[in-house]
Amino acid sequence: MPKIDSIKKTLVLGSGPIIIGQAAEFDYSGTQACEALKEEGVEVVLINSNPATIMTDKEVAHKIYIEPLTIEAIEKVIEKERPDSLLAGMGGQTALNLAVELADAGILDKYGVKVIGTSIESIKKGEDRDEFREMMRSINQPVIESDIVTNLEDGIIYAEKIGYPVIIRPAYTLGGTGGGIAENKEELIEILTHGLQLSPVTQVLIEKSIKGWKEIEYEVMRDKADNCIIVCNMENIDPVGIHTGDSIVVAPSQTLNDLQYQMLRTASLAIIRRLKIEGGCNVQYALDPNSNQYYVIEVNPRVSRSSALASKATGYPIAKVAAKVATGLTLDQITNAVTGKTTACFEPTLDYCVVKFPRWPFEKFALADRTLGTQMKATGEVMARDRCFEGALLKAVRSLEIGVNYLSLKKLESKSLIDIAELLKNQDDERIFVVAQALRMGIGFDKIHYLTGYDMWFLKKIKNIVDLEDNLRRNNLTEDNIRLAKRYSMPDAVIAQLTSKTEEQVRAFREKLDIRPTFKMVDTCAAEFEAATPYYYSCYATEDEVKPLGDKSVIVLGSGPIRIGQGIEFDYCSVHSAWALRKAGMNSIIINNNPETVSTDFDTSDSLYFEPLTVEDVMAVVDKEKPVGVICQFGGQTAINLAAPLAKRGVTILGTSVDGMDRAEDRERFDELLAKLNIPRPDGRIATSDTEAMQVSKELEFPLIVRPSYVLGGRAMEIVYTEKELERYLREAVIASPDHPILIDEYMVGREVEVDAISDGTDVFIPGIMEQVERAGVHSGDSIAVYPPQHLDQTMIDQIVDYTTRITLELQVKGAVNIQFVVSKGKLYIIEVNPRSSRTVPFLSKVTHVPMVELATRIALGETLKGMGYEGGLMPAKPHVAAKAPVFSFSKIGLAEIALGPEMKSTGEVMGIGKTYSEALYKAVNGAKMKIPAGGTILVTVADRDKAEALQLARGFQKLGYHIIATSGTGKYFNEQGFPVDVVRKIHEGGTNIATLIRNGKIDLVVNTLTFGKHPERDGFNLRRMAVELAIPCLTSLDTAREVLRVFANKGKGQGYHHVAALQDYDQE
16 A cells, blocks of 8 residues: 555546647556556546547546546546545646646645645746746756746847847747747747747746757656655757757767766756655756756656656656655665566666657648757657667667668768758758768768767767778678678668668578577666566677567567657557457567557567567567567558568468458559449549649549558648649649559548448448548548537448448458548448558547457457457447547647648547537537637638638627628628628738737637648738647638537537546446
């Protein structure tokens, strides 16, 4: 039992939807915390709005509330559950801010709830810039010269006093939102205005810039008895000035001398003691590379992205230990779960090197600003470990899945020396590739160091890789150079390219010399004690530490880094698959490279391999473990793409056959299948050249939807309304070629419907049907989805079930399948079939209580639906309604187009669940922060084709007491139709125009649909960007606007929207 006897029931706050700056690391820490509290006999209640996480699964806590993370909802949960304590340090910045608000509003006192772990006092001291500076001064820790301003004038005066460049950081925002570096007054005005609007307390810190210093982080733990340990220290390859979430990070630090290491270690312990933090804490420093001068940049009094990285890098479960410390245990009373022998006050030692590399979403946003600065832009990250830095770096690069398997970019090869020297100045996502290219061209260390701030040590290591390339080119394959190449973890395919051989020849050459990968164990203590959990990484050494799990093992492929289009949902599926294998009496082995997730937690599977998801790396594990087979259907497109090449090498793929997958993915084979079954789909053609594309478009009716074949998350997909637009698409977006054909389909205007089903090859079981609010053409991942469907009649539902069943059986799916339909003019068409688990599986599993992943996994092992007690057909709908709403991170990515279309742009999702459609939708809309103040002003500016529909909406909003304004075209139409509105000028019309009104906070909601073309100089684009920058909701789909209107209209009728219930309560219905 916990040392504090009063803790019997704890409320854990989650972190909400995944956005840039707050990703899956909080699912991992929250899940670990709930497990740790349960081990100590505490009853756990969790509130979180994100359905895609393991954390919101019934197994994780005694009561799970998927409700909006608002003070109102949390108070309702506290009132109903009466917890005696609250744990806020596991849900990122969101949870800390909520805890502070709950305390300030007196809610915690009212119900007698005590904050455990880090206290509200300590949170405020770490967050409030003034208090923090005073405290640092009191223990003689240097902080950068800075001041807090609350308005623009003071900011300009202060910046001139300390001199440019200056860094701007708003208080209480996430991932550096609204921050930036200003080189001059113009930039200061722009960033500061934005920052003051985004900070909930309108406080912005302006500080002197120390760009170019080294950025070092320490991860520290402390308990109530004042025991402190350093879990891990890390160093950013990128110098200060780039957010640590956007930096390539190395652990342990490589370039500090012992004096510097001890100096910062002592400082970290002094800081955590002064702040009286109980639990985990992350301290960031700037260190001057030329002297030992350092500054404390910031302290995060919570589990952070760096803690997830430090946990996975060292094997020390920070979140678990922090949760136990919160219950009053001390570090010496907690066993280290990895070794099972040492206690948690034992500092980890590393005998390997870890590299974390961020994954950015720029391929989704063609016009986005790729410069990296103090505001985070990465959606996810990968981690790699090896015995040497070179090996870890090359593994990390090929784990990213950005179309390169090595530290070189095709497009840089043709650049001149002058071009490369120019490119070195750019702080962007390609910088390390440019550095490698500069070294290949013979640019000196000093010059590169001067331009990039990269430490000489890193440059020498990258030069080692470049020298090896030369050696391979000159000397062909020798025993020495292939040994070195594999020590640096260079892929066989790359060695083959450099020596003009085939990959097979390289593999045969090294196997003849017995050069094969060996696997080492991560044991937190550099092999001083034996580890109890098998957690491995590969390297080319002499000794191998793996104990293969034998003939009852199955490999589950993970989904790699989190990115737009392939998020945490697939990690959820991988984890459930590993759990299901265990339940079925098999040994589960996970291969993945994402340090933020639950799947890479040391006790999720029976064995964990931290490796890149490429054919060569996965084959190394298969050869070592010799499993029964490999499961590919839960790791998103990443895992599906590996199925065919693995099968070619003789690996058994469990579940749907590779041929079945290909029949669904290959356009012509899929058309044959539908023709055979007599199931309609929108008319379409394939084009292998631009001229052919223009010709076939004449046989179809516009509007058309065009896209390249084989994509996930709808990349480079667009709807074109005229021939002119099709020409533009072919010119700008894709080049059609015989190897990369493009698909052209008629665009059906209608309602999209999505089905996830489970099949064993004989029966097809459908847990539920979901209907999308936005009409077809908005990517399903960006639509509001509703279960059960609200607008389909029984005949249509029967037809959906019939089509689903026949297609699934024809493809011989064994496991999960996802099918998307569109209902247009009363007729059902099929859009696509994915023979794998989809992003809606976690949502559907939670609202229908069907363990979909478990069923699919057991079928892959040979069980049948009937044998598990399930019949074919559609399961009757539940009496409750659930809605899933998308959440976007547009404000983080400058210049990105926010209008919704067939390309997916959301980074996360929230769920609302209730007794009625309105209640579920209200909770989802609220959770997704699409709030509109009562009686506010709504700006309507729409394309001609949408004017009639927009008029209906405007009338509805006006009845609710909103004030409507419109731009000239829309306004003229409204006035002619007898609906008088105020007309305002467009942005380019000058004078008092839309821009002025938005900046002065006179507009509360923008409804704007796309006219043709996505060009940044267009008015609509500027309007949408401006709304995002100033945090004003901007709806680009009239369907979303209509639903938001409904919700607010019904709320006025006093329908009870404030009913909260746990998932477990919905079970009893």
